[in-house]
Amino acid sequence: MVSYKELGLVNTREMFAKAVAGGYAIPAFNFNNMEQLQAIIQASAETKSPVILQVSKGARNYANQTLLRYMAEGAVEYAKELGWEHPQIVLHLDHGDSFELCKSCVDMGFSSVMIDASSKPYEENIALTKKVVEYAHQFDVTVEAELGVLAGVEDEVSAEESHYTKPEEVIDFATRTGCDSLAISIGTSHGAYKFTPEQCTRDPKTGRLVPPPLAFNVLHEIEKKLPGFPIVLHGSSSVPQEYVDIINEHGGKLPDAVGIPEEQLREASKSAVCKINIDSDSRLAMTAAIRKVFDEKPGEFDPRKYLGPARDEMKKLYMHKIVNVLGSDGKAL
Ligand code: 13P
Numbered sequence: 001m002v003s004y005k006e007l008g009l010v011n012t013r014e015m016f017a018k019a020v021a022g023g024y025a026i027p028a029f030n031f032n033n034m035e036q037l038q039a040i041i042q043a044s045a046e047t048k049s050p051v052i053l054q055v056s057k058g059a060r061n062y063a064n065q066t067l068l069r070y071m072a073e074g075a076v077e078y079a080k081e082l083g084w085e086h087p088q089i090v091l092h093l094d095h096g097d098s099f100e101l102c103k104s105c106v107d108m109g110f111s112s113v114m115i116d117a118s119s120k121p122y123e124e125n126i127a128l129t130k131k132v133v134e135y136a137h138q139f140d141v142t143v144e145a146e147l148g149v150l151a152g153v154e155d156e157v158s159a160e161e162s163h164y165t166k167p168e169e170v171i172d173f174a175t176r177t178g179c180d181s182l183a184i185s186i187g188t189s190h191g192a193y194k195f196t197p198e199q200c201t202r203d204p205k206t207g208r209l210v211p212p213p214l215a216f217n218v219l220h221e222i223e224k225k226l227p228g229f230p231i232v233l234h235g236s237s238s239v240p241q242e243y244v245d246i247i248n249e250h251g252g253k254l255p256d257a258v259g260i261p262e263e264q265l266r267e268a269s270k271s272a273v274c275k276i277n278i279d280s281d282s283r284l285a286m287t288a289a290i291r292k293v294f295d296e297k298p299g300e301f302d303p304r305k306y307l308g309p310a311r312d313e314m315k316k317l318y319m320h321k322i323v324n325v326l327g328s329d330g331k332a333l
Helices: 013-022 033-046 057-063 065-081 098-107 122-137 167-177 216-225 242-248 262-269 280-297 304-325
Strands: 026-030 050-054 091-096 112-115 140-149 152-156 155-158 180-182 231-233 273-276
Touching: 013 026, 013 273, 026 033, 026 091, 026 304, 033 050, 033 065, 033 180, 033 280, 033 304, 050 057, 050 065, 057 091, 065 091, 091 098, 098 112, 098 122, 112 122, 122 140, 122 167, 140 167, 167 180, 167 216, 180 216, 216 231, 216 262, 242 280, 262 273, 262 304, 273 280, 273 304, 280 304
Parallel strands: 026 050, 026 273, 050 091, 091 112, 112 140, 140 180, 180 231, 231 273
Antiparallel strands: 152 155
């Protein structure tokens, strides 16, 4: 058993309470390799933003759980080395799908876990979430749960159809499970293709897809039912079109990739939404930078020469999200 406290990590309780009260959101960035982690920590340290390092089941299998734990421990020390005196870093399991997986993460030094039983019938979702909460809370590990279904594909999570969270269920769910935060479905989805062209309109000038707006009415109803309760938005990449263009110009093929407009995420950050999940945007930044080097310098074969620019691009992206979208800069001095 390794406690996250020994690793210098924190759980989400205090940072969420401050974020809800302060009208900003904490970035939850997925990582599975060193360059992503370096970029996340550099951006967070430079902006003094609390940050959630997220690991999905797929990432855990890809990178190895022991290595990831040491990377998170290293991240805390690296942040201090960069001059961030009191780093507020969470190591979080993204989309845990079983009690055993959540338990194993709690036992291995994670400070927060998500149990995603949203695809199960309501009572089963409650029972499994409650079981995880009871275990995790013994070690002061916080638990995120989910109600409602997001469409899209992400590692091992996929759903053909989404349905919005039902506001009439949230009080019962939060009370009976004891979860610390709740992921809701209001129109976001995982991946770089969040909407089909049929769901969008097209900007006549640019020809780009314009997605339908998020269901802010559902969010506001949930906020009214659970005042001050931390709400989480998954699937919140904005799929920056400049990265899509670079990828497509350098041999890639991402036609009609579309995400959530950043103004809507900024608006959500000011509400009870206190955690915003971003994975695809970092993948796009990395891929765009690497494709560009491969295309422009076909003789290059030193990984540092393409992973370095990829890291710089991701850092730029993370800083932009922190400062201009979520407003979490300067909240972990
Ligand atoms: P994106 O695919 O929009 O980045 O969402 C990531 C996510 O929600 C991780 O759980």
